[in-house]
Amino acid sequence: MSDTQSDGGDCTEHRTAVTEAEVEALVRGICFKTGPPRTLGVELEWLVHSLELPQLPVSPERLEAAYAAVRAVPLGSALTVEPGGQLELSSPPAASLMECVDTVSADLDAVRAVLAEDGLGLAGIGHDPWHAPRRFLHEPRYDAMETCLDRTGPAGRHMMCASASVQVCVDAGHEEPGPLGHARRWRLAHLLGAVLVAAFANSPLVGGRPTGWQSTRQLIWREIGAGRAGAPPLDGEPRAAWARHVLDSPVMCVRRDSGPWEVPEGLTFREWTRSGGPRPPTRADLDYHLTTLFPPVRPRGHLELRMIDAQPGEDGWLVPLAVTAALFDDPQATETAYRAVKPLAERALHIPAPHNPLWVDAARHGLADPELREAADTCFAAALEALPRLGATTRITDAVAAHRDRYVARGRCPADDLLDRLPAADPPRSGPAGGTPTAHRRKDIRT
Numbered sequence: 001m002s003d004t005q006s007d008g009g010d011c012t013e014h015r016t017a018v019t020e021a022e023v024e025a026l027v028r029g030i031c032f033k034t035g036p037p038r039t040l041g042v043e044l045e046w047l048v049h050s051l052e053l054p055q056l057p058v059s060p061e062r063l064e065a066a067y068a069a070v071r072a073v074p075l076g077s078a079l080t081v082e083p084g085g086q087l088e089l090s091s092p093p094a095a096s097l098m099e100c101v102d103t104v105s106a107d108l109d110a111v112r113a114v115l116a117e118d119g120l121g122l123a124g125i126g127h128d129p130w131h132a133p134r135r136f137l138h139e140p141r142y143d144a145m146e147t148c149l150d151r152t153g154p155a156g157r158h159m160m161c162a163s164a165s166v167q168v169c170v171d172a173g174h175e176e177p178g179p180l181g182h183a184r185r186w187r188l189a190h191l192l193g194a195v196l197v198a199a200f201a202n203s204p205l206v207g208g209r210p211t212g213w214q215s216t217r218q219l220i221w222r223e224i225g226a227g228r229a230g231a232p233p234l235d236g237e238p239r240a241a242w243a244r245h246v247l248d249s250p251v252m253c254v255r256r257d258s259g260p261w262e263v264p265e266g267l268t269f270r271e272w273t274r275s276g277g278p279r280p281p282t283r284a285d286l287d288y289h290l291t292t293l294f295p296p297v298r299p300r301g302h303l304e305l306r307m308i309d310a311q312p313g314e315d316g317w318l319v320p321l322a323v324t325a326a327l328f329d330d331p332q333a334t335e336t337a338y339r340a341v342k343p344l345a346e347r348a349l350h351i352p353a354p355h356n357p358l359w360v361d362a363a364r365h366g367l368a369d370p371e372l373r374e375a376a377d378t379c380f381a382a383a384l385e386a387l388p389r390l391g392a393t394t395r396i397t398d399a400v401a402a403h404r405d406r407y408v409a410r411g412r413c414p415a416d417d418l419l420d421r422l423p424a425a426d427p428p429r430s431g432p433a434g435g436t437p438t439a440h441r442r443k444d445i446r447t
Contacts, residue, residue, distance in 0.1 A: 084161025126203030126309025
């Protein structure tokens with residue numbers, strides 16, 4: 001959840017009220033910046049745990065001290081902290097896959113070294129398997145977010161405080177049609193996204209017990225609701241569809257200079273521009289509203305693919321980054337991937353992601369779903385052929401090949417490794433909203 005933002009600028013443009021027509025024009029202009037794909041980025045969220053006893057919670061005071069030490073280290077990536085204390089590194093836009101990899105790898109080495117001095121480490125898991133959601137940051141933004149999301153149940157707190165992901169950022173693409181055109185890339189992202197969910201599912205546990213889902217993190221996004229965490233329909237032009245979605249999505253909060261922020265119920269941004277109450281919305285309010293929408297693919301000038309669970313191991317994050325980069329930025333691999341996922345569209349008709357049957361099956365079953373496994377096999381093969389053309393080193397291609405052999409070829413995903421370590425008698429629970437974690441009746445889970 002890469003959403004730590006400033007409260008908006010002080011310039012007159014940001015303080016002036018905006019109309020409905022101005023909002024639509026602004027969204028169309030800023031959310032899809034088209035052109036040939038040139039840059040790549042990645043945002044890595046991590047759970048922070050004790051190296052000695054990862055199943056025990058880390059105190060807020062210990063996290064505060066560790067993060068103060070980390071912030072003193074010069075990094076190429078932006079470092080932020082999520083509401084539950086998760087640590088996030090966001091790379092700068094990179095001109096190549098290897099530039100991105102080298103920058104983030106060096107930053108991770110530096111962060112891990114500082115954390116290790118205090119006996120802490122980074123865990124790559126899509127949802128905390130040990131602890132109930134606990135908020136670390138207490139700021140007006142997160143107070144308002146919690147109030148808003150609590151209206152649809154406990155999933156919002158799990159998303160804020162217990163989830164972690166690998167988010168890959170690719171350019172929007174050409175204005176012209178074709179494999180690298182923005183309309184094709186927008187559609188590809190929403191179909192391929194389900195394959196990425198299945199291939200990298202890594203969050204099957206809550207409170208030490210199986211939820212019955214390979215990606216509980218995706219289940220959480222689904223339970224938050226379509227207005228906040230859903231995509232727009234895919235049957236229209238991307239700019240127009242996204243602009244309508246932004247206008248018709250509920251406002252999370254109305255910010256105040258002092259005191260708690262107002263959290264209206266059921267007020268869409270379109271209605272806000274028309275009513276002008278509780279105060280007229282400004283450009284800064286629009287910019288902020290865009291950060292409170294959590295679709296699986298978020299257009300921010302570039303496309304932010306948000307559906308991939310955090311991955312195990314020190315280098316697990318390299319695989320979804322490399323596969324996604326190859327399938328979006330190599331024209332031959334892009335065309336192969338599009339042909340592979342196009343038949344999946346029948347399961348995604350009429351209902352936007354992540355609420356349609358395709359995405360639900362990906363999150364629940366992973367690559368045990370035969371159609372998703374077949375598509376993943378084709379996509380990984382195409383990525384492995386394309387990666388040398390993108391300048392990938394053997395470190396990258398070997399990691400992708402190892403993931404393919406260990407998981408894709410066997411219809412498995414990283415979640416299966418976590419489940420394999422559980423006692424056979426531990427039954428699934430219904431979902432992430434099962435209250436406080438149960439006692440740990442399992443082997444230790446380390447990543």
